[in-house]
Amino acid sequence: MEAHNVFVRVTLRNGAYGFGEMAPFPDISGEDQAGCLRVFPLAARECLGQSVTHFRKLAQQLREVARQTPAVRCGLETALLDALCRGMGIPLWGLWGGADVRRQETDVTLPIGPLDQIVGTAQAWFAKGFRVFKMKVGLEVDEDIRRMEAVCAACPDTKLVLDANQGFLVEQASECIRAIERLHLPVMLFEQPIAREDVEGFVALRRKGTIPLAADESVRSVEDARRLIERNAVDVLNLKITKSGVVESMDIAGLARASGLGLMIGGMVESRVAMGCSWSLVLGLGGFQFLDLDMPLLLSGDPIQGGYQYEGPVLHPWEESGLGMEMRDEPSSVIVVG
Numbered sequence: 001m002e003a004h005n006v007f008v009r010v011t012l013r014n015g016a017y018g019f020g021e022m023a024p025f026p027d028i029s030g031e032d033q034a035g036c037l038r039v040f041p042l043a044a045r046e047c048l049g050q051s052v053t054h055f056r057k058l059a060q061q062l063r064e065v066a067r068q069t070p071a072v073r074c075g076l077e078t079a080l081l082d083a084l085c086r087g088m089g090i091p092l093w094g095l096w097g098g099a100d101v102r103r104q105e106t107d108v109t110l111p112i113g114p115l116d117q118i119v120g121t122a123q124a125w126f127a128k129g130f131r132v133f134k135m136k137v138g139l140e141v142d143e144d145i146r147r148m149e150a151v152c153a154a155c156p157d158t159k160l161v162l163d164a165n166q167g168f169l170v171e172q173a174s175e176c177i178r179a180i181e182r183l184h185l186p187v188m189l190f191e192q193p194i195a196r197e198d199v200e201g202f203v204a205l206r207r208k209g210t211i212p213l214a215a216d217e218s219v220r221s222v223e224d225a226r227r228l229i230e231r232n233a234v235d236v237l238n239l240k241i242t243k244s245g246v247v248e249s250m251d252i253a254g255l256a257r258a259s260g261l262g263l264m265i266g267g268m269v270e271s272r273v274a275m276g277c278s279w280s281l282v283l284g285l286g287g288f289q290f291l292d293l294d295m296p297l298l299l300s301g302d303p304i305q306g307g308y309q310y311e312g313p314v315l316h317p318w319e320e321s322g323l324g325m326e327m328r329d330e331p332s333s334v335i336v337v338g
């Protein structure tokens with residue numbers, strides 16, 4: 001599988017520069033690289049001549065211009081914030097308040113696939129120290145349960161986060177949850193078992209089962225979050241800057257915490273640029289219980305120099321200004337706005 005992402009570089013009047021990343025994921029958001037490149041000049045022009053210290057106002061304007069392309073908002077916001085912090089000489093997480101600056105472990109994703117292959121993959125990650133597997137489920141309940149049992153048997157003392165990516169009907173999800181409870185499988189969280197718009201389905205599942213539920217596709221905006229909170233539909237919200245932008249993700253996090261919901265943070269297929277910005281929210285805002293920041297580990301290459309580092313499942317905080325990163329490679333093509 002190939003990711004077709006776009007890197008953004010912003011230069012401020014004082015010479016400070018910053019990087020961002022657009023990581024459109026057609027299957028989830030309907031965005032693609034061509035669409036992002038079409039909207040990008042429009043969105044970038046919106047920022048020209050304005051002060052980056054007004055980044056909340058800029059984010060609001062970008063939301064209007066790039067409503068259907070949150071990856072564009074994410075890329076531009078990240079680059080502006082990186083530049084702002086480089087100019088100030090503080091790491092990006094410092095701008096958010098440095099609430100929880102320590103190393104933390106991420107889960108690692110296990111795709112749906114043949115049982116032997118998935119167990120082998122799980123064992124390889126287990127040997128590198130990973131203890132939380134995010135298992136993709138949602139095709140066949142029986143198969144999913146068999147894979148969970150096999151992974152847990154092969155990798156003792158691991159915990160599971162399930163993600164069905166909307167794959168189940170309510171009845172199937174319910175059957176899956178009953179089986180997990182019956183077999184005492186170590187499932188910490190069940191992410192997006194059902195369709196994104198089915199808020200009442202979440203309510204029903206939550207009433208019947210004991211496994212905490214998370215919304216991912218169901219929460220792309222503050223309005224989505226409010227709807228889920230009002231209906232008491234989920235236990236945890238999974239934030240992604242690529243689906244909501246940076247500032248709106250922070251607003252969703254604030255809403256979740258004020259309402260007593262748990263926080264998860266994840267990403268699309270992205271490098272350490274977008275993921276570094278997500279990691280900054282964990283370090284700066286605090287209160288995240290579930291980290292799904294493994295994607296750069298699954299890429300065949302790393303286009304970035306510097307920045308935060310991985311050590312097995314552990315993400316390390318960084319001390320350099322902004323995201324603390326430089327681009328390693330020359331871009332394959334360049335669009336200049338300004």
Ligand SMILES: [Mg+2]
Nearest residue numbers: 163191192216
């Ligand atoms: Mg998900």
